[in-house]
Amino acid sequence: MIEVRELTKSYGTTIAVDQVSFDAHAGEVLGFLGPNGAGKTTTMRILTCYLSADAGSATVAGYDVFEESVEVRKQIGYLPESAPLYTDMGVIEYLNFMTQVRSLPKSERKERIRAVIDICGLEDVIQKDIGELSKGYRQRVGLAQSLIHDPPILILDEPTSGLDPSQIIEIRNLIKNIGQEKLVLFSTHILPEVSATCSRILIINNGKIVANGTPEELASQAKGEEIVHVTIRGSQEAIEAQFNELDFVSQWNRVDTNNGMVGYQIHASQESGAAEALFHVVVKNGWSLTELRQESVDLEDVFLNLTDREQV
Amino acid sequence: MTNITAILKKEFRSYFNSPIAYIFITFFLGISAWLFFRGFFLVNQAEMRGFFGLMPWIFLFFIPAVTMKLWAEEKKLGTVEILMTLPIRDYEVVIGKYLASFALLAVTVLLSLILPLSVMYLGNPDGGTLIGGYIGLLLMGGAYIAIGLFASTLTENQIVAFIFGITACFVLLIIGEDIVLFNAPNWLFPIFSYLGLGAHYSSILRGVLDSRDIIYYLSLIGFFLYLSTLSVESRKWR
Numbered sequence: 001m002i003e004v005r006e007l008t009k010s011y012g013t014t015i016a017v018d019q020v021s022f023d024a025h026a027g028e029v030l031g032f033l034g035p036n037g038a039g040k041t042t043t044m045r046i047l048t049c050y051l052s053a054d055a056g057s058a059t060v061a062g063y064d065v066f067e068e069s070v071e072v073r074k075q076i077g078y079l080p081e082s083a084p085l086y087t088d089m090g091v092i093e094y095l096n097f098m099t100q101v102r103s104l105p106k107s108e109r110k111e112r113i114r115a116v117i118d119i120c121g122l123e124d125v126i127q128k129d130i131g132e133l134s135k136g137y138r139q140r141v142g143l144a145q146s147l148i149h150d151p152p153i154l155i156l157d158e159p160t161s162g163l164d165p166s167q168i169i170e171i172r173n174l175i176k177n178i179g180q181e182k183l184v185l186f187s188t189h190i191l192p193e194v195s196a197t198c199s200r201i202l203i204i205n206n207g208k209i210v211a212n213g214t215p216e217e218l219a220s221q222a223k224g225e226e227i228v229h230v231t232i233r234g235s236q237e238a239i240e241a242q243f244n245e246l247d248f249v250s251q252w253n254r255v256d257t258n259n260g261m262v263g264y265q266i267h268a269s270q271e272s273g274a275a276e277a278l279f280h281v282v283v284k285n286g287w288s289l290t291e292l293r294q295e296s297v298d299l300e301d302v303f304l305n306l307t308d309r310e311q312v
Numbered sequence: 313m314t315n316i317t318a319i320l321k322k323e324f325r326s327y328f329n330s331p332i333a334y335i336f337i338t339f340f341l342g343i344s345a346w347l348f349f350r351g352f353f354l355v356n357q358a359e360m361r362g363f364f365g366l367m368p369w370i371f372l373f374f375i376p377a378v379t380m381k382l383w384a385e386e387k388k389l390g391t392v393e394i395l396m397t398l399p400i401r402d403y404e405v406v407i408g409k410y411l412a413s414f415a416l417l418a419v420t421v422l423l424s425l426i427l428p429l430s431v432m433y434l435g436n437p438d439g440g441t442l443i444g445g446y447i448g449l450l451l452m453g454g455a456y457i458a459i460g461l462f463a464s465t466l467t468e469n470q471i472v473a474f475i476f477g478i479t480a481c482f483v484l485l486i487i488g489e490d491i492v493l494f495n496a497p498n499w500l501f502p503i504f505s506y507l508g509l510g511a512h513y514s515s516i517l518r519g520v521l522d523s524r525d526i527i528y529y530l531s532l533i534g535f536f537l538y539l540s541t542l543s544v545e546s547r548k549w550r
Contacts, residue, residue, distance in 0.1 A: 049397060050393055050547070051548060070399045070401065080394060082390065084392075085389075087389070088326055093325075101319070101400055
């Protein structure tokens, strides 16, 4: 439903989006993951026809975002970052305004407003002005606004930022439910969020897409390297000399030194068994082991790996 | 058209949701009445010339105050991002917002009819001048609104929009004044005297409704609405 080809956009000399290409289909929840300022918002603004790109093309539901922008906008429900709303309007008044500018038929307006109030749990605040609402409720009104015309594509920019943990879970569940039939594209810089909600992840850094796949695929990509934490009581020089001789140790860092005990983080190149092998090395040298712990490789490492490498 | 109406209704209502409309109407009527009756009792004549004569200067401060929020506030709040990603064309939003301010002006001007009606009760003013004066008031106010709307598209700061608006209206107003005209170089004289907002207004005030004056105001409004649309679209220029 969304096809993006070599999209590029720069602000002055900074390149915000650099030759980004990806596809997205109905029934997918696509997570846009990246550090702040990576180009997530800019990409979303281009897709929603708020900004235009310098080069490249993008089509949404078959319509070109530059040439047929009004058609594109009909297909999309958009919630910008931090849910900007008219604070002087009432909740119902605002949703009603949205049904008008979305040109919903008069007969359906009430029904749609009712529906989004139910979906987003706004029942308790329908009498209030938007200006009186808490951050969480504003976010929900913003979401309600983006769903009012029952769009096939939903674009949400950091929908959970500034919410408390239980609200975050609610919004995530909502996104999951919606994503069963529609295409949901949402951005975040919070890692657990994507593994909890997304069927596919795009990691974007410095305007470039650095990874694209399901959460499982990305996690397995990072495997092949094992990270082991070890704390040893023994002579520092001897230990380090020994590490340099070991084949399976691709990289080691001294993390702390404490009362004759030295802690290391060791990157092992072999598939498995690095912890065991280290244990034998320690025993053979007559040192004593106070800690041995294997770090699990997960999305976080993929993310840090990919985003760090780009910055260097 | 339905889009324009939706924007118009929303903006017009938002004037009355906030204190802006009430402050505008009260101050406008209060100041007008004071200026009007002061002249009225001093000269002791039942006529409106003093009132209409002052209007270009009163509008100069009031109208940019009404238009300053139209775009600046949207930009500041970020709501412009939702607004401009709705399936509405940019010019529809511009026209809707323009008409909302114009409607507020029309309501206020209609309320100020109390003044001439009271004069009619006391004396017998010239009906032609009265009708001409009110048409002139709406045309001139309409031009001010278009300029103020354009000023508001340029910034996200309402105070800056207000000052831009006043400055632009002020310049357009004074270039038609005699003191500027006689000091301007000869070749600028016809341009200035045509572009000046005030000269066309005073000719309407005389009770002569010339199509040239009406065309002048309508094209000025059209020109600034066009500029506003360009300015709103400029985010998408590449």
